[in-house]
Amino acid sequence: MSLKTKVHLFSGFLGTGKTTALRRLLQQKSPAEQWLLIVNEFGEIGIDGAVLADNGIPVAEISGGCLCCTAGGQMGDTVRKMLAKRRPERILIEASGLAHAAGVIDELKSPEFADALEIAAVFTLVDPRQFTNPDYAANPLYKDQVGVCDVLVANKTDLCDAATLETFRKQAAALFPPKTLVAEVQNAEIDIAWLDLPVAEKSRYRVKVLPENTLGFQSQGYTFPAGRNFDGERLTRFFDELPALADGLVRAKGVFQVLGTWVWLNWTDGQWGANQVAWRRDSRFELIAKSFDADRIEAALQAALEDEDETPAA
Numbered sequence: 001m002s003l004k005t006k007v008h009l010f011s012g013f014l015g016t017g018k019t020t021a022l023r024r025l026l027q028q029k030s031p032a033e034q035w036l037l038i039v040n041e042f043g044e045i046g047i048d049g050a051v052l053a054d055n056g057i058p059v060a061e062i063s064g065g066c067l068c069c070t071a072g073g074q075m076g077d078t079v080r081k082m083l084a085k086r087r088p089e090r091i092l093i094e095a096s097g098l099a100h101a102a103g104v105i106d107e108l109k110s111p112e113f114a115d116a117l118e119i120a121a122v123f124t125l126v127d128p129r130q131f132t133n134p135d136y137a138a139n140p141l142y143k144d145q146v147g148v149c150d151v152l153v154a155n156k157t158d159l160c161d162a163a164t165l166e167t168f169r170k171q172a173a174a175l176f177p178p179k180t181l182v183a184e185v186q187n188a189e190i191d192i193a194w195l196d197l198p199v200a201e202k203s204r205y206r207v208k209v210l211p212e213n214t215l216g217f218q219s220q221g222y223t224f225p226a227g228r229n230f231d232g233e234r235l236t237r238f239f240d241e242l243p244a245l246a247d248g249l250v251r252a253k254g255v256f257q258v259l260g261t262w263v264w265l266n267w268t269d270g271q272w273g274a275n276q277v278a279w280r281r282d283s284r285f286e287l288i289a290k291s292f293d294a295d296r297i298e299a300a301l302q303a304a305l306e307d308e309d310e311t312p313a314a
Contacts, residue, residue, distance in 0.1 A: 004118040005083070007091045008195060009104055011145045012125035013136070014097035014251045014288060015268030017155040017188035021125060022094055026057065028192035034088040036060070038078055040096045076107055083116055090120075090195070097251070097288075098141065098217065102148045121180065121197045124149035125188065127269070128160045128168035137171075150180045150200045158186045159269075217250065220294045222301055224283040230256045234304035239265060239272050245297055248290025256283045 010018045022037070029035060037059045060078045075093075082091065095104055108117055124145050130136045131154070137143070146152065152175070154168055165184070172182045180200045183190075224230075235256060243249050252267035255277060264277045285301060 003087075004116060005088055005091055006118050006120035006195075007093065007108055008120050009093050009095060009108075009122045009148075010125070011095045011104075011123065011149065012097060012153075013127070013130060013142060013145065016097070016125040016127050016130075018094050018097070018125055019266075020188035021123070021153070021155075021190045022092060024188055024190050025092070025192055025195070033090070034086065036082050036086075036088045036091045038075070038082075038091065038093045040075070040094065075104070076110075076112075079108070079113065079117075087116075091117075102144050105148055119199065121150045121195055121199060122148055123151045123153060123190070123194075125153045125155050127156050128154045128164050129156075132164055132167045132171060146175070151194055151197060152179045152182045153188075153190060154182070154184045155188050156186070156269075157184045217248075217288050217290060218292075219286060219288045220292070220297065221284065221286040222298055223285075224301075224305070226257060226280060226282050228257065228283065229260065229306045230258050230283065230304050231306045232258050235265070238300050238304045239267055241300070242267065242287070243270070245300060246287055246289035246292035249292075250288055252285070252287040254283070254285030256285070 010021060012018050019039075026035075035057050037057055039059060060082065079091070082088075093104065105119060105122065108119055126146065130142075131146075152172060154165075154172070157165060160168070169182075172179070177200055180197045181194060183194070235258065239252070242252055246252075250268075252272075254265050256263055256265060262277050262280060264275045266273055266275075287297065
């Protein structure tokens, strides 16, 4: 039996459901198995780490870049520190939606970690509507994310028409080298048994060294102290109006205190949803778009707060 820690990378473009997939896996995890999580965000405010911190599993956050570029050194340091404290059965890494996944694999395969880590099944989540779009398929970052994985997970299939799914199946079947598994799911329902699928045979993880590429996106994060409630109706209005406040908006997410409870709001693909979370440290919000007025966004968030005299004492 291998004593090495199995490492699983979860890659995929912005909004494909990586955080939700990890939450699904954590719900299926055996209490007898020890896991660690590493979450990388494109911006400076860690939203996904706050969402995943519900489960009592250690979560390390790396913010401010893609794992293989500006945050690459942090990733190696984080893994080193984690292994010094404990030797878990698995480490699950959620890469930023703008990360070149092959660079993450390259660093984890370095001689320093050879005796401690085993690169196990790598997952990439895709939206079939993007996967079948030639503009996405031709992008080096997107090709890297698809090419590096062992398990290709088509999420959001309930939002796809029959023609799109048929095109996806043909294109996915033609990928070389072939994937260990091509799965079609809704709501990021990943099966925990897929973690133990074999790694697909690959002669190399990437064709050439890929440059840092954020595709022209920028992000901004905001935090608000615990004890200040957001008004539910005002917050709903803020999310509904957000596309008009940010040009080329591709992602917005946050954890908010509303009516004394804490909710994760997640905007992607023109829709947003809400889930309750155990986070209690502060309210926080982050968006990724081509351009926006950060002060205007902050004013809109401030306007969504309850008035001071409406907020009960924490």
